[in-house]
Amino acid sequence: xxxxxxxxxxxxxxxxxxxxxxxxxxxxxxxxxxxxxxxxxxxxxxxxxxxxxxxxxxxxxxxxxxxxxxxxxxxxxxxxxxxxxxxxxxxxxxxxxxxxxxxxxxxxxxxxxxxxxxxxxxxxxxxxxxxxxxxxxxxxxxxxxxxxxxxxxxx
Numbered sequence: 387x388x389x390x391x392x393x394x395x396x397x398x399x400x401x402x403x404x405x406x407x408x409x410x411x412x413x414x415x416x417x418x419x420x421x422x423x424x425x426x427x428x429x430x431x432x433x434x435x436x437x438x439x440x441x442x443x444x445x446x447x448x449x450x451x452x453x454x455x456x457x458x459x460x461x462x463x464x465x466x467x468x469x470x471x472x473x474x475x476x477x478x479x480x481x482x483x484x485x486x487x488x489x490x491x492x493x494x495x496x497x498x499x500x501x502x503x504x505x506x507x508x509x510x511x512x513x514x515x516x517x518x519x520x521x522x523x524x525x526x527x528x529x530x531x532x533x534x535x536x537x538x539x540x541x
Contacts, residue, residue: 388533392439404434422458425450444473461492465500477508495524502537515540 411427418424429450436442451467468488472480481504489497498521505514515538522534 388529391433396437399434404431407431408435420453420457422454425454425457429454442473444470448474461489462496464489465492465496468500469503472504472507477504480504481508493524493526495521495526495530498524499530499534502534 407427408431411424411431414424415428429447432443432447432450447470448467451463451470454463455467468480468483471483481501484497484501484504489500498517502514502517502521505517508514518534519538522531522538525531525534
């Protein structure tokens with residue numbers, strides 16, 4: 387089963403490999419035109435450098451997603467940006483943007499998954515569980531279906 391970044395034990399992460407990756411993306415950003423691959427690598431590096439979820443540099447991530455929206459726009463980028471927005475401005479702001487049609491063209495399972503995450507972050511456990519169950523119904527593969535079904539049944 388997948389383990390979300392917020393739930394991972396980062397003490398198990400390989401600091402040497404993270405440092406190597408950060409050095410590579412830092413060099414790539416300095417020497418090459420910025421493209422979608424470099425931006426995605428930079429996003430991963432920001433997550434990797436944070437010793438815990440709560441200490442992630444959300445402002446830097448929002449800036450990177452804003453650039454990615456220009457360089458390689460799409461519904462997945464919009465949904466990921468909403469998760470970051472939820473950390474910066476609060477889940478209610480991100481839910482409002484989702485309700486206003488941000489990423490309306492995203493796959494329904496992905497929209498439901500982000501909504502469930504944001505509802506959980508907002509502390510609306512009942513709605514989060516119901517939306518997770520909906521995400522499980524909409525999931526297109528068994529792993530995601532089982533994962534969201536497990537989230538839906540959590541107390």
